[in-house]
Amino acid sequence: MTTIQEAASALKVDNLHAWYGESHILHGMSFTLQRGEIVALLGRNGSGRTTTLRAIMGLVDRREGIISIGGTSAIALPPHLVARLGVGYCPEERAIFASLSCEENLLLPPAQSSGGMPLEEIYTLLPNLAERRQTPGTRLSGGEQQMLAIARILRTGARVLLLDEISEGLAPVIVDRLFDLITELKSRGYTILLVEQNKYFAEPLADRFLVVERGKVAMALTGAELSAKADLVDRTLGV
Amino acid sequence: MFDIPLQVLLGQITIGLVNGCFYAVLSLGLALIFGLLNVINFAHGALYMLGAFGVYLAFQKLGVNYWWSLLLVPVVVGAFGALIERFLLRRLVGLDHLYGLLFTFGLALVLEGIFRDIYGSAGLPYPTPASLRGLMDLGFMRLPIYRVWIVGISLLVCIAVWFLIERTRLGSYLRAGTENAKIVQALGINVPLMVTFVYALGAGLAAFAGVLAAPIYQVQPLMGSNILIVTFAVVVIGGLGSTAGAIVTGLALGVIEGLSKVLYPEVSSTIVFIVMAIVLLLRPAGLFGREA
Numbered sequence: 001m002t003t004i005q006e007a008a009s010a011l012k013v014d015n016l017h018a019w020y021g022e023s024h025i026l027h028g029m030s031f032t033l034q035r036g037e038i039v040a041l042l043g044r045n046g047s048g049r050t051t052t053l054r055a056i057m058g059l060v061d062r063r064e065g066i067i068s069i070g071g072t073s074a075i076a077l078p079p080h081l082v083a084r085l086g087v088g089y090c091p092e093e094r095a096i097f098a099s100l101s102c103e104e105n106l107l108l109p110p111a112q113s114s115g116g117m118p119l120e121e122i123y124t125l126l127p128n129l130a131e132r133r134q135t136p137g138t139r140l141s142g143g144e145q146q147m148l149a150i151a152r153i154l155r156t157g158a159r160v161l162l163l164d165e166i167s168e169g170l171a172p173v174i175v176d177r178l179f180d181l182i183t184e185l186k187s188r189g190y191t192i193l194l195v196e197q198n199k200y201f202a203e204p205l206a207d208r209f210l211v212v213e214r215g216k217v218a219m220a221l222t223g224a225e226l227s228a229k230a231d232l233v234d235r236t237l238g239v
Numbered sequence: 240m241f242d243i244p245l246q247v248l249l250g251q252i253t254i255g256l257v258n259g260c261f262y263a264v265l266s267l268g269l270a271l272i273f274g275l276l277n278v279i280n281f282a283h284g285a286l287y288m289l290g291a292f293g294v295y296l297a298f299q300k301l302g303v304n305y306w307w308s309l310l311l312v313p314v315v316v317g318a319f320g321a322l323i324e325r326f327l328l329r330r331l332v333g334l335d336h337l338y339g340l341l342f343t344f345g346l347a348l349v350l351e352g353i354f355r356d357i358y359g360s361a362g363l364p365y366p367t368p369a370s371l372r373g374l375m376d377l378g379f380m381r382l383p384i385y386r387v388w389i390v391g392i393s394l395l396v397c398i399a400v401w402f403l404i405e406r407t408r409l410g411s412y413l414r415a416g417t418e419n420a421k422i423v424q425a426l427g428i429n430v431p432l433m434v435t436f437v438y439a440l441g442a443g444l445a446a447f448a449g450v451l452a453a454p455i456y457q458v459q460p461l462m463g464s465n466i467l468i469v470t471f472a473v474v475v476i477g478g479l480g481s482t483a484g485a486i487v488t489g490l491a492l493g494v495i496e497g498l499s500k501v502l503y504p505e506v507s508s509t510i511v512f513i514v515m516a517i518v519l520l521l522r523p524a525g526l527f528g529r530e531a
Contacts, residue, residue: 057425079421080429097414097415099414100414109426112427
């Protein structure tokens with residue numbers, strides 16, 4: 001039995017334009033994520049990948065086009081109502097709050113729907129956070145802060161996750177643990193839009209890859225195509 | 240210096256403590272509003288004045304007694320603050336901080352102007368409620384009961400606000416919003432509503448201080464402007480980002496000011512600003528503020 005709600009794609013972005021002040025950053029981004037899919041946005045710095053996530057959340061100065069989340073239009077919604085459509089946003093700067101304890105950070109986003117990960121399960125999955133629940137948020141290590149930034153959106157019941165550069169600046173052993181965490185989330189059917197600089201992190205995780213250049217999708221590739229066209233992609237990314 | 244009678248010294252400390260309570264309650268609201276809205280609320284003194292006029296007018300025109308006013312005036316002024324934020328201040332979001340400052344400064348002038356036009360600049364008396372009249376004998380000194388009441392109820396309100404901010408879920412939203420309001424909103428919290436609430440809370444606290452002040456100070460249109468400057472100094476000295484810091488700084492400066500009146504009266508009107516200059520030289524973020 002498929003209802004209309006279930007048939008709608010988890011996230012659809014069509015001809016999305018976005019501005020910061022007078023700067024026109026996104027020039028017609030278009031892509032669709034089906035439920036349970038992981039899609040990675042690849043591209044150079046400044047190509048508009050982070051802005052794409054921020055535009056979906058409503059954190060840009062102005063945006064035009066179509067953003068549809070589970071069939072509901074989000075283009076005119078303020079950020080907190082976008083979040084309530086079941087979107088969890090993990091910003092690049094992680095945004096762990098210094099004046100809140102680890103647990104307060106974890107409990108900050110209000111539950112959007114039932115089916116969020118219970119606190120006990122988060123603590124089982126990420127035992128470090130359980131040990132440090134009373135520690136001020138920014139006293140945690142970089143890796144712990146990143147785990148916390150992801151964990152706090154899992155608790156809300158969000159099913160569409162926007163993750164910005166989560167592997168950036170972390171030790172390889174932590175990156176491996178993040179990889180396992182995302183793999184676990186994939187098996188649980190989360191829909192994930194990843195912004196990644198690290199191709200080696202994104203490649204085994206994502207179902208599809210979108211190469212972003214000058215604010216729009218320049219190439220859309222499957223995993224197989226990505227490895228086949230590795231040279232071309234590397235040149236585009238400038239690595 | 241040592242020939243000062245103990246009674247005089249203790250008397251000034253008490254008066255200082257009372258002033259310190261007003262500073263604490265006012266600076267608490269000011270710091271909350273600045274933290275979340277990034278607005279330097281120059282209307283804070285006018286809201287305090289509205290509290291004092293509120294209790295005065297409620298008594299004169301409607302016969303409402305002190306106790307009901309203490310409860311209702313802050314609620315009414317808080318609601319007025321909510322309207323100001325929702326329909327006027329909100330239009331300035333995203334513009335330079337200076338616009339918020341200029342707007343609230345203008346608002347204060349308008350409010351003070353209206354009351355000056357109707358009631359003149361002379362102070363209006365408000366009777367101390369009967370049950371709080373008289374002196375309390377502590378053995379070594381006598382204290383006016385009303386001043387003890389001010390200190391007691393102000394500390395209670397300060398502790399309640401501290402608890403709200405530091406120990407509740409709503410408080411964690413406020414603290415996070417002070418750090419990064421946009422991200423807090425992207426995490427699903429209705430930040431615009433929270434902003435309205437915080438401005439209303441600040442306005443209500445200011446009005447509460449105004450109600451308390453009515454029986455001991457003259458109720459007059461410019462009473463807020465006079466206290467506001469010192470309150471700004473308190474916020475600067477305490478530093479932003481610590482609720483307890485705002486409370487402690489307010490009380491301490493009141494006492495320091497009181498002591499200076501006994502020890503070296505010539506400096507009593509400037510002592511707060513001298514302390515401010517010293518603190519800024521040694522700790523630019525304020526005594527309890529977090530370094531950026």
